[in-house]
Amino acid sequence: MTRYLKNSAAFGITGAIALAAEGALAASDGGGTLPQLDIGTFPTQVFWLFVTFIVLYIAMTKIAIPRIEFVLEERHSKLAEDLDKAGKLKADAEEVQANYEKALADARGSAHELVGAAKDEASKANAKAEAEADAAAVKKVKEAEASIEAARTEALSNVKDVVSEVAGEAVQKLIGVKVTKTELNKAVAAAMEAK
């Protein structure tokens, strides 16, 4: 009994309550000894403790713990798998984006190239047209020069004819000598040359 009172007191219950408890104990019919100290009950308690505990231990190791571990393991692997999948999908998405960007850059590059080629072609055609135009101009200039030269030579020969005719007639009238046409031409050419 004192032991039980000590325990109550140890539990933070005041002395007054402990005394009251003692009063309650004294009034009861139970008497003094604690049932816990009855050595005769020890074998059965230890026996049933071991029986029940061993049964519980077997139930835990064979059924309960594997079940819980199975679920926890499965959840763990499922989570890992899902994370893995998500990572893979992300990588895929990134690859698609990279491909898209590459295609875009390629398109841009070929567009540049096309533009460049078109520009080249245009400038080449331009240069050719220019050259052709130049050549045509030069040719026309040459033709013109040639026709001018021809006109000039013709004019000159006409002048020679007129001059030799005039000179022949003048000589006949002045000195009455008939000069041949060949001699006249020769004299005119010499005179023009000397001039």
Place this chain on the structure above:
Amino acid sequence: MASPVAQFELKTLIPIEVGGVDLSFTNSAAWMVLAIAGVTAFLTLSMSGRRLVPGRWQLMAELSYEFIANMVKDNVGSEGRKYFPFVFSLFMFILACNLFGMLPYSYTPTSQIIVTFAMAFVVFIGVTIIALARHGLHFFTFFFPSGAPVYMAPLLIPIEVISYFVRPVSLSVRLFANMMAGHTMLKVFGGFVIALGVFGVAPLALIVALTAFEILVAVLQAYVFTILTCLYLHDAIHLH
């Protein structure tokens, strides 16, 4: 009015006697059976769905598992893994006995010193065997803290030896005394409720508060018993 300690008396339900030793199936044994049946039912039925996203019951079972698994991992280390089933069973057994004892008309097997002492003694013997198997004679250095001056040995070694051998006593008395004191107190105040008539409302209110407190103690003491077992296992495996 019955004595406040009369609730701890064993009542034989099925008399069994083997070789002159009384092994009767008593009310205490019945509640131990109910406790293990309750634990097994709780942990197997709640997990029967094996759902990936747990329901309430499954979550409680998983939390019990992880609570003890983390306790073993934190206090014993990775070598403690193989002792986990024992520690887990021990915790669930004590917890169920303590909590079932809070039901009206039930019996609390853990309020018996012999029951708690038997458990503590098994832990003590088991831990000592593990320590001897792991470290052999080196185990005895456990009784002399390394780094202490040699001339302190005559003082330190007896202290360490005594504290080691007192372990099963302190472990068992702590659980037993808490359980017995709580139940006795409830009974005493229950007596007051009857004796004081109308004014019994005051002790009745106190009983309500104490009942909640006792449920806390029931869980706490199961935890304390288990974590001390883990610490002893740690000592056995790592020696300090």
